[in-house]
Amino acid sequence: MTTRAARSLIAAVAATSLFIGGVGVAPTALSQPVPPANSVAQGIPATGNLQIHKILGLPQNTQADGTEKTVAGDPGAGITFTVSRVNNANGPIDLTKQEGWTAISGIQLQDNGSLPDGFTKGETTTKKTVNDGTAAFSDLPAGLYLVEEPANQVDSNGKAVTPSAPFLVTVPMTNPGGDGWLDTVHIYPKNQVTEAPTKKINQIIDSNTGPGLHVGDSIQYQVDSTVPVISAPSQGQDGKLQPGTALPKAFTITDKLPATLGEPTNIKVNFAGTELQNSQFATEAHQVDGRWVLRVQINPAELNDTNAVEAKQLSVTFDAPVTEIPETLDNVAWALPDEITDPEPWDPENPGDGTRPGTTTSAPATLNFADIAVNKLDAANAQTKLAGAEFQLHRCDADGKAVGDALTLGATDTWTTSDQGTLLIKDLTYNRVDSTGNADDFWTSIKGFENTTQFCLVETKAPAGYALSSAPVLLTFTAPVADDDTATPVNEARYNATADIQNAKTSGILDRLPLTGGLGVWLIIAFGLALAAISIALSRKKA
Secondary structure: OOOHHHHHHHHHHHHHHOOOOOOOOOOOEEOOOOHHHHHHHOOOEEEEEEEEEEEEEEOOOEOOOOOOOOOOOOOOOOOEEEEEEEOOOOOOOOOOHHHHHOOOOOOOOOOOOOOOHHHHHHHHEEEEEOOOEEEEEEEEOOOEEEEEOOOOEEEEOEEEEEOOOEEEEEEEEOOOOOEEOOEEOOOOOOEOEEEOOEEEEEEEOOOOOOOOOOOOOOOEEEEEEOOEEEEEEEEEEOOOEEOOOOOOOOOOEEEEOOOOOOOOEEEEEEEEOOOHHHHEEEEEEEEEEOOOEEEEEEHHHHHOOOOOOOOOOEEEEEEEEEEOOOOOOOEEEEOOOOOOOOOOOOOOOOOOOOOOOOEEOOOEEEEEEEEEEEEEOOOOOOOOOOOEEEEEEEEEOOOEEEEEEEOEEEEEEEEOOOOEEEEEEEEEEEEEOOOOEEEEEEEHHHOOOOOOOOOEEEEEEOOOOOOOOOOOOOOOOOOOOOOOOOOOOOOOEEEEEEEEEEOEEEOOHHHHOOOOOOHHHHHHHHHHHHHHHHHHHHHHOOO
16 A cells, blocks of 8 residues: 555544534544554554543534544533444454454444444443543543443433434544544533423412312412423535534423322423424323322424424423312422333332433422411400400401401311410411422412402401400411421411410490490489379369
């Protein structure tokens, strides 16, 4: 072989590079690979190193050449890669020999990313990227290697990662000038993560039990997620991969409901601002340990059709019936840029060897409840407890005036103090908090309570011998704490309020008021009768 011809062949081998941020630095097909070692004084190194730099973000149109580059994007830590030496019928392919290069001439991965017939995976090494996003595979025998990024992974921040497609790379690799070898090959697979979805409670659907949450009502949840653009390189006529982008072929929202909620119904999906027909998405629901798991899956690539390839918003809403009032009601959701086909009883919280559910919400969506304790006391002597006082719970406006009808909790709208002068109101629906931490007094969204600002108690019956409270009693709530003090009547793990309400005695004023038809009336009647008698007597005397 002439020196000139050998250099041409070295340049051909150098075509094993791809675009930075695609799926690797080697094209899926290797065209006309030949051993250029005879033209290099020291020959091809017997071993080499492969340095994988995992970058999060979209691919750039910068062609890589196996050397170290500066690539924009955040490092992807905690991502697993496998590197497998490629074998043929004769065993591991040795690229220090002419027959090795001949054997891999024109090799191309199949559409599913697997090796073509006649080739198999040999010795495999698995490593996970460290904090700077790198995974180093050292002392690899000169050969052809299949690099794979297993599906269904999350990075060190818990975000689901769309895997790069499998690719082939030779180690060592010719340098960019075609006149020597790179014994350390740098590759930059780049792809997207799925950001944390958000979850919120839209409304409580009333089952004619009044405002607030009751058994038989339904909670309407909404889960929102951004469907990311992913790397989708295509193969050119020269066998090289060209960078490209697409939306994923599957995207799944998963929710695991609390045990106090029933099977989800009325599932609706909105993609890129358009509400989908039932035929355009798939749902699956099953129970795990008494809790309902819901999966909703779409095909973003198909739904996007010919529209521009860009991130799209996905929104899923559903109703969950209330079977029991819990201490608190909170749960999360997950988003995954892939499909989940695991049969029941697949558990997103404990998937085991099954499919991971993807990126979770940063916090639960929560519906908080509250307890209210009342101590009814004599205004002159707080040691005297007053029984028989009756109260109703209301919403009040900023001026402290009760608005609308009394609230009903369960089947109760009136509470009476005990012989100890106490009463306890439980399971008041207090507020809702979405997964981003935004708290909301949802009562202001209920018809008739739009202008209310707080809860208040209205005394509807005073204890015997005492006057009614003259105005609604405004309640001040304390935020939940981790540990409940069981000595207090309220559950301190909930929002809670304790009100000491004093009543003054009537002081016998009512007892001293004249009775209707009493002595004064009889005296007047008697005096009138006497006058009448005198008048009659005088009339007769004159006669």
